[in-house]
Amino acid sequence: xxxxxxxxxxxVACVLALSLLAGGCASTSQNPxxxxxxxxxxxFGFNEAVDKAAIKPLARGxxxxxxLPVKSGVGNFFGNVGxxxxxxxxxxxxxxxxxxxxxxxxxxxxxxxxxxxFDVASELGLEKHDEDFxxxxxxxxxxxxxxxxxxFFGPRTLRDTAVLPIDLAGDNVWAIDSVAxxxxxxxxxLIHTRAALLGVDKTLEEGTLDKYAYAxxxxxxxxxxKVYDGHPPREDFDDLSAAAIGAGAxxxxxxxxxxxxxxINDETASTGSRP
Amino acid sequence: MKRFFSCILVAASLFSLPAVAADSAPDELxxxxxxxxxxxxxxxxxxxxxxxxxxxxxVEEKVLPHFNFRRMxxxxxxxxxxxxxxxxxxxxxxxxxxxxxxxxxNALTQYKNQQIxxxxxRAAPGDSDVIVRTEVRQPGATPVQIDYSLEKNTDxxxxxxVVVAGVSLVTNYRGTFSQExxxxxxxxxxxxxxxxxxxxxxxxxxx
Numbered sequence: 001x002x003x004x005x006x007x008x009x010x011x012v013a014c015v016l017a018l019s020l021l022a023g024g025c026a027s028t029s030q031n032p033x034x035x036x037x038x039x040x041x042x043x044f045g046f047n048e049a050v051d052k053a054a055i056k057p058l059a060r061g062x063x064x065x066x067x068l069p070v071k072s073g074v075g076n077f078f079g080n081v082g083x084x085x086x087x088x089x090x091x092x093x094x095x096x097x098x099x100x101x102x103x104x105x106x107x108x109x110x111x112x113x114x115x116x117x118f119d120v121a122s123e124l125g126l127e128k129h130d131e132d133f134x135x136x137x138x139x140x141x142x143x144x145x146x147x148x149x150x151x152f153f154g155p156r157t158l159r160d161t162a163v164l165p166i167d168l169a170g171d172n173v174w175a176i177d178s179v180a181x182x183x184x185x186x187x188x189x190l191i192h193t194r195a196a197l198l199g200v201d202k203t204l205e206e207g208t209l210d211k212y213a214y215a216x217x218x219x220x221x222x223x224x225x226k227v228y229d230g231h232p233p234r235e236d237f238d239d240l241s242a243a244a245i246g247a248g249a250x251x252x253x254x255x256x257x258x259x260x261x262x263x264i265n266d267e268t269a270s271t272g273s274r275p
Numbered sequence: 276m277k278r279f280f281s282c283i284l285v286a287a288s289l290f291s292l293p294a295v296a297a298d299s300a301p302d303e304l305x306x307x308x309x310x311x312x313x314x315x316x317x318x319x320x321x322x323x324x325x326x327x328x329x330x331x332x333x334v335e336e337k338v339l340p341h342f343n344f345r346r347m348x349x350x351x352x353x354x355x356x357x358x359x360x361x362x363x364x365x366x367x368x369x370x371x372x373x374x375x376x377x378x379x380x381n382a383l384t385q386y387k388n389q390q391i392x393x394x395x396x397r398a399a400p401g402d403s404d405v406i407v408r409t410e411v412r413q414p415g416a417t418p419v420q421i422d423y424s425l426e427k428n429t430d431x432x433x434x435x436x437v438v439v440a441g442v443s444l445v446t447n448y449r450g451t452f453s454q455e456x457x458x459x460x461x462x463x464x465x466x467x468x469x470x471x472x473x474x475x476x477x478x479x480x481x482x
Contacts, residue, residue, distance in 0.1 A: 030454065068388075075416050128417055196416050199385035206475055207378030209467050210451045217450045218442050225441025230420070 031213075033220055034147045043149040044212050050152065051194075056201075059194035073117040074192050078173075079128065080109045080116025085170040089131040093139045101126050130226060133167050134160035138227035147216055155219040301425040301432040302396040304341065305407045309391060312337050316386050323384065327479050330380035338379070343426065343433035344372040350436065351448040352456075352464075359461045367461070370468035371448075377475055389413045403427040406438075 034040060087102030105121040113120040122128060137159055145158030176182040208214040315333060316322050322330050348368045349356050394408035407423045424436035437444045455464040
């Protein structure tokens with residue numbers, strides 16, 4: 001694999017094609033969000049193998065060697081670079097105030113914060129946001145599509161996979177002309193991001209019955225949460241209050257909660273005493 | 276003397292009703308428990324080095340009493356809960372509780388100087404179901420929201436859900452759980468949980 005990196009892509013394409021076919025035939029698709037489950041599981045395993053062999057060891061080394069101020073500076077630097085694209089997406093989503101906030105962050109952090117190494121803007125109360133073009137499409141009403149594990153990049157939805165090239169192009173590190181600098185920065189960012197997630201994989205490994213499914217459900221829920229900027233309509237117990245969601249997020253949340261409470265009371269009443 | 280104090284307390288609370296609510300405020304509870312636990316973790320070299328047994332002891336002593344595992348299990352199992360017998364329900368609660376305590380304890384051993392901000396509670400004095408919002412900050416990383424759902428029982432406020440960055444750690448189990456139930460019934464799920472706990476126990480004993 002190392003000697004012929006270009007051979008991997010045909011193989012990936014084969015797995016993809018086969019599983020898409022299989023997915024098309026299978027009538028007993030278990031999770032409605034995940035029609036490509038056989039492919040996704042395979043790709044999840046592949047990404048994990050890559051991570052275990054190459055990325056995680058580097059991230060561990062980085063985590064141990066780099067002192068906290070360095071890690072903090074690296075995180076802030078990439079955070080600052082990302083704020084430009086975040087601000088642009090806020091503008092596309094019609095949130096002028098947030099976009100203004102993001103522009104202010106870039107201005108302050110690039111200057112007073114010395115090229116973004118210090119996040120002065122957060123200290124001043126300019127909140128950091130989390131936006132990308134996939135979320136913008138979500139706000140515009142584009143459905144997320146099926147769950148899809150992208151080689152190397154990991155969990156996405158079909159919508160976010162389709163705009164992945166745009167999100168990468170909109171990101172300033174990729175716009176740097178010098179290939180060496182760009183590669184170095186991309187590598188550093190990858191390792192820094194991975195280092196911040198050390199421990200999460202352990203928790204995932206230990207705390208779940210099916211790591212793949214738990215990671216998938218977590219990703220999808222979090223994605224919806226982000227598209228709604230932290231105020232998603234509450235997903236509920238079963239589809240009984242689906243109509244209520246249309247009546248507004250608040251009403252849905254209340255309905256769902258009442259439903260859950262009614263359910264629990266019902267259950268308590270039928271089983272009698274609590275242990 | 277103690278009695279005298281409680282008399283005064285009762286009298287005071289009668290005169291100032293809002294003080295009653297503040298007396299057992301859920302946000303105060305979350306804050307106290309979190310700070311207590313983290314103070315211990317910051318000083319305990321063994322927990323920092325990954326001693327899971329010690330972390331489990333700490334969680335069982337300080338955190339466990341404030342959680343309603345019955346409700347958490349019901350939320351995680353979802354509608355299949357109704358079809359479980361009382362004995363199956365008891366086993367489900369027990370095994371899920373063991374799994375959660377273990378996972379949470381292991382997460383504690385990875386704690387590294389993150390700072391926790393407690394957001395002001397937005398709830399009416401009479402509310403019996405509230406969300407306490409916190410934010411975990413780490414230099415150079417986007418802050419992570421952690422929200423605790425609490426309900427008021429006869430024996431005080433109990434946490435029944437923990438929501439990290441918008442995702443409920445409890446209901447997120449529902450997909451996997453119903454998958455297990457579909458293939459092996461309620462007993463299949465109980466078996467899978469117990470098997471997982473056994474594996475973790477053995478791995479912990481080896482380490």
